[in-house]
Amino acid sequence: MVLEISQLSQYYGSHQVLDIPSWEIEYGIYWIQGENGAGKSTLFRTLSGMLPYSGKVMLNGNYDLKKQSVEYLLRLNIGEAEPVYPSFLTPHDLLSFVAEAKNSPAGQVGILTEALGIHYLKQPFGSCSSGMVKKVSLALAFLGNPSVIILDEPLITIDKDARAALFEVVKTYYANGVTFLLSSHQTFEQEGLSISGAYALRNKTLSAISVI
């Protein structure tokens, strides 16, 4: 299994958001759906090691998020729904830092920024457009040699060309063995992606649904 969850429970204070007894996926592209506030971002942030949780999360059958967190986080990347970065940093700063942390191959940042149309690499985030910030967050999600990439609402704020470019990158990575978890309130039909499965997050847990 690429990703396995068992007895995953997540709270904000006394408010329980996730209660997932068991969920597992093989290699593929998966669409996670759910109403506003259902807990999609919370699930993604939990799987990305950004929130403490109770339960077990395993990657590639080998890496437990709690026990082998460095190995795990080298192989699982996230592009957040509404990224916020320090206003004084530049895309160049952040991309270089994450590329180093993720053991990126030489030249990878240049390939991704070119592909996604990120032109203002030395302009601080404080003066970047929201679409540019989003594109940088998407580029960050492809750095290194991930086996899983989570893209939370990848379509928001980016223009038509960037959207097409993004899904070309998704297809290339998928063809090279990367599993994707995507969330979106819109369908991915026009992207020409072959979705392997869809899950609805409701009542704090994930259930398989048909892809429509």
Ligand SMILES: Nc1ncnc2c1ncn2[C@@H]1O[C@H](COP(=O)(O)OP(=O)(O)OP(=O)(O)O)[C@@H](O)[C@H]1O
């Ligand atoms: N940092 C936080 N502190 C407290 N409660 C939070 C926090 N983040 C999210 N929540 C609550 O957790 C629940 C799930 O929120 P989450 O953002 O995960 O949902 P979502 O499915 O991603 O929603 P949307 O489709 O609107 O983006 C909501 O009730 C939300 O108000």
